[in-house]
Amino acid sequence: MTPSIRPGLTPSSHITGFKRAVFALCLLPLARALWLAASGDAINPIEFLTRSTGTWTLSWLLLTLAITPLRTLTGLSILIRLRRMLGLFAFFYGVLHLTLYLWLDKFFDWPAIGHDIVKRPFITMGMAAWLLMLPLAVTSTQGWIKRLKRRWGLLHRLIYPLTVMAVVHYFWLVKKDLTQPLIYGTVLAVLLLWRVARRVATRARPAPLTASDGGRGTR
Amino acid sequence: MLIKKPDAIRPSELTPEPVYLNRRQFMLGSAGVLLSAEALAASPFSTREKENSWQEITHYNNYYEFGTDKSDPGENAGSLKVRPWQIAVDGEVAHPRHYGIEELLRFAQEERIYRLRCVEGWSMVIPWTGFPLASLLKQVQPTARARYVAFETLLRPSEMPGQREHTLAWPYREGLRIDEAMNPLTLLATGLYGKPLPNQNGAPIRLVVPWKYGFKSIKSIVRIHLMETLPATSWNLANPAEYGFYSNVNPAVDHPRWSQATERRIGEFFKRPTLPFNGYAEQVAALYRGMDLRKNY
Numbered sequence: 194m195t196p197s198i199r200p201g202l203t204p205s206s207h208i209t210g211f212k213r214a215v216f217a218l219c220l221l222p223l224a225r226a227l228w229l230a231a232s233g234d235a236i237n238p239i240e241f242l243t244r245s246t247g248t249w250t251l252s253w254l255l256l257t258l259a260i261t262p263l264r265t266l267t268g269l270s271i272l273i274r275l276r277r278m279l280g281l282f283a284f285f286y287g288v289l290h291l292t293l294y295l296w297l298d299k300f301f302d303w304p305a306i307g308h309d310i311v312k313r314p315f316i317t318m319g320m321a322a323w324l325l326m327l328p329l330a331v332t333s334t335q336g337w338i339k340r341l342k343r344r345w346g347l348l349h350r351l352i353y354p355l356t357v358m359a360v361v362h363y364f365w366l367v368k369k370d371l372t373q374p375l376i377y378g379t380v381l382a383v384l385l386l387w388r389v390a391r392r393v394a395t396r397a398r399p400a401p402l403t404a405s406d407g408g409r410g411t412r
Numbered sequence: 413m414l415i416k417k418p419d420a421i422r423p424s425e426l427t428p429e430p431v432y433l434n435r436r437q438f439m440l441g442s443a444g445v446l447l448s449a450e451a452l453a454a455s456p457f458s459t460r461e462k463e464n465s466w467q468e469i470t471h472y473n474n475y476y477e478f479g480t481d482k483s484d485p486g487e488n489a490g491s492l493k494v495r496p497w498q499i500a501v502d503g504e505v506a507h508p509r510h511y512g513i514e515e516l517l518r519f520a521q522e523e524r525i526y527r528l529r530c531v532e533g534w535s536m537v538i539p540w541t542g543f544p545l546a547s548l549l550k551q552v553q554p555t556a557r558a559r560y561v562a563f564e565t566l567l568r569p570s571e572m573p574g575q576r577e578h579t580l581a582w583p584y585r586e587g588l589r590i591d592e593a594m595n596p597l598t599l600l601a602t603g604l605y606g607k608p609l610p611n612q613n614g615a616p617i618r619l620v621v622p623w624k625y626g627f628k629s630i631k632s633i634v635r636i637h638l639m640e641t642l643p644a645t646s647w648n649l650a651n652p653a654e655y656g657f658y659s660n661v662n663p664a665v666d667h668p669r670w671s672q673a674t675e676r677r678i679g680e681f682f683k684r685p686t687l688p689f690n691g692y693a694e695q696v697a698a699l700y701r702g703m704d705l706r707k708n709y
């Protein structure tokens with residue numbers, strides 16, 4: 194998507210170049226993992242890919258949530274131009290993650306998958322988080338932003354509960370060592386607390402979340 | 413079904429002769445003094461399935477004393493000093509005593525190619541060398557009160573960085589019922605592919621109980637204690653609802669968080685069905701006759 198350029202913003206060619214660079218960066222982990230899996234460095238490549246894609250889904254969700262604080266702190270408004278792309282990369286890695294599970298872990302054994310979703314809390318939680326990402330990805334286009342107007346902002350607030358659920362998914366799946374989920378959980382807590390703190394600071398005026406700013410509202 | 417029963421076939425009958433001889437020469441060459449030609453008898457308990465590679469067996473390890481990632485032990489275990497080494501064998505035995513590692517290596521060593529099934533849902537085929545735990549226990553003579561055998565791993569945080577974290581209650585502990593311990597399948601392993609056991613695999617001496625989930629096969633053992641009461645075991649202490657004392661491989665009893673019905677053999681694309689007692693039912697099912705294996709998971 195080419196963003197609609199408004200006067201006063203950085204020239205569009207710069208933005209496009211910047212976005213392309215970030216796009217390429219977002220694909221690096223995938224390239225690295227495919228390389229490691231293919232080169233035989235990963236002894237259990239399927240487990241390795243499942244875990245890697247899970248880690249990146251969560252990482253890109255957190256990156257998406259980091260945009261607004263970063264923009265506010267740095268004053269770099271160009272950052273907001275990245276938010277949709279980062280969110281869609283979270284979805285992209287989430288699709289890979291789920292596909293690996295359905296295909297290479299369960300080999301499309303639907304009764305077993307259904308059983309997992311119902312009986313295993315960490316899968317239930319992951320599945321719920323994934324399903325919440327779906328409408329956000331679908332409505333990420335300019336067309337949907339215009340169509341949904343104010344409700345678009347409300348809908349996209351789903352990123353908060355779904356990212357919390359993703360972290361819970363992580364906590365519930367580790368065998369013993371909670372270090373990694375604690376790290377991701379801490380980052381998420383900081384990103385959410387920052388918003389709460391700002392809300393409290395600007396108590397009277399809740400941040401506008403309308404489509405009028407092209408969905409680039411303060412979230 | 414892909415898995416063959418561990419029938420009484422000698423590896424020498426199954427492996428093409430030149431390959432087999434090569435391997436024995438390789439063992440002799442690399443392990444030198446430790447393993448003599450006569451000592452390395454082939455075992456009827458060995459499986460004929462394709463073995464996992466040295467690289468796979470030594471770079472995909474659960475050994476939390478060296479970190480919780482499966483690549484950690486291969487990277488961190490080099491710091492462990494495995495000489496001198498002693499095992500204290502005590503408790504309900506007529507002759508409690510210490511065994512130095514040199515003495516343990518003088519027990520008749522044999523090759524045992526066993527399947528290993530991890531509780532996490534993956535498996536390997538591993539050519540161990542070692543000797544039956546029963547040979548050691550017979551020497552110290554368990555008393556009539558010896559109903560269980562407790563094992564302990566070395567506690568040395570200076571060389572085992574994982575022990576500086578509170579992941580598990582250190583030292584690592586495991587246990588068997590005495591009849592499980594005396595079963596001829598139960599091995600004290602001292603080598604891998606005919607070479608001395610690498611540190612990340614539990615050097616210098618570890619337990620191998622092939623019909624139980626891998627975590628029962630305790631590594632780098634320093635104490636074997638025979639007792640009358642059920643010993644405490646590390647994973648059971650950490651999470652009793654998920655890891656029972658028996659932990660026999662059982663496709664019918666799921667781990668609360670994942671299914672145990674299938675497993676991925678490392679190196680294979682498709683998953684394969686998990687067998688009761690990891691395919692060793694013929695040798696060990698009788699030990700559990702009349703027991704509810706759902707309750708005694």
Ligand code: HEM
Binds near residue numbers: 316366
């Ligand atoms: C927003 C959606 C999701 C996120 C952010 C997410 C994140 C993660 C993370 C961070 C891990 C751990 C990686 C590691 O151990 O380093 C993971 C593992 C895993 N996830 Fe997800 N996940 C999501 C959805 C799902 C769904 C829908 C499923 C299946 C239905 C699923 C199944 C798994 C499985 C099977 C593992 C591996 C567990 C293991 O190897 O022990 N996840 N996920």
